[in-house]
């Protein structure tokens with residue numbers, strides 16, 4: 001199970017790009033954000049100044065009500081995602097975003 005999750009995670013990431021789909025809490029508009037895990041992450045250090053992993057803090061704005069959402073994603077030292085949180089919104093499935101795009105293009 002663990003291995004399956006690991007492999008599917010790598011496939012979905014198409015290499016170095018991590019795709020985030022976040023919906024605004026206020027207007028529920030989904031937003032797609034691309035993260036380059038080799039350029040966008042910040043190295044974090046522990047109490048003894050050893051590298052403990054990476055962190056990404058990103059401000060995301062939807063195109064309807066323009067409220068800012070603050071995403072924070074933690075990664076281990078191999079740049080694998082370990083935890084994600086977002087203020088002002090929720091993470092949604094990729095299909096939710098594509099449904100939204102299909103709707104506004106009609």
Ligand SMILES: [Zn+2]
Nearest residue numbers: 024027062065
């Ligand atoms: Zn909004």
